[in-house]
Amino acid sequence: MESTQDKRVLVTGGNRGIGFAIAQGLLTKDYEVIITSRSLDNAEQAAEKLQGKVIPIELDVTDDCSINQAVKTLHQKIDRLDVLINNAGVYLDKDVNILTIDRELLDSTMNANTFGAIRMVQAFLPLLEKSPNARVVNVSSGYGALSGLSADVPSYCLSKLALNGATIMLAQALHSKGIIINSICPGWVRTDMGGSSATREPEQGADTAIWLATDAPRSINGKFLRDRQVISF
Known part of the structure; x- marks a missing residue:
């Protein structure tokens, strides 16, 4: 039986905040x-802080050329990927609401938070397929639940709502390949995005993602979770 020492995980936006945790x-x-950041310097600095078996990679989830280059680079270093955690994301809704937001801001947020995760699964699928127990975790938000939508957080809410929808569709498409995928709400976490008033430490926000990546029953698939419990989309 395969040991955990053989296992590899890729965390997008792993250089800080929840991804780092x-x-x-x-x-x-x-x-x-494997931790990714849009800046290789930032990824390398984070790798030094983590002090373990860490591979820092430059990767921008909004740029297909960057994703493809990362895949090419990693193919030279690893033979498979056991876990993909789509954590990278942006929160750009400042002084806008659903009546005032422009298309450019909507595009930017959807591209990073939703389309980036879909493209990561597509691009890393050949490596995930080589794992006997592949798992994918999408870091979503309570703002992406139908009951959590807010007119004052338009692009972020829509992007996470769509990410949850993508999780459902990806679960259907990946089922025959034996790959499971879920999305999580980490809660309100003290990070650059969450701000200093947030109620949770990054380690608390990271817990469910770590559990889904490692010990969670494989029967949990295509679901949305908070604090290790399935919640409503």
Whole structure:
């Protein structure tokens, strides 16, 4: 039986915040962690702080050329990928609402938060298919639940709502390949995005993602979770 020491996880936006906490947690479980950032310098600095089996990679989830280059680079270093955690995202809704937001802002947020995750699954599918127990975790938000939509957070809400929808569709498409995928709400976490008033530490926000990546029953698939519990889309 395969040991966890052989397992590899890729965390997008793993250089800070929840992504960094996820990477830390998986290192303690003897995973080799690939962390990505739009800046290679930032990824390398984070890798030094993490002090473990870490591969830093430059990757911008909004840019297909960047994604493809990352796949090419990793093919030279790894033979498979066991876990993909789509954590990278943006929160750009400042001083806008659903009546005033422009198309450009909607495009930018959807491209990063929704389309980026879909493209990551597509691009890394050949490596995920080589794992006997592949898992994907999409970091979503309570703002992406139908009951959590807010007119004052238009692009972020819509992007996470669509990410949850993509999780359902990807679960259907990946089922025959034996790959499971879920999305999580980490809660309101003290990060650059969440702000200093947030009620949770990054480690608390990371917990469900780490659990889904490692020990969660494989019967949980195509679901939305908070605090290790399935919640409503």
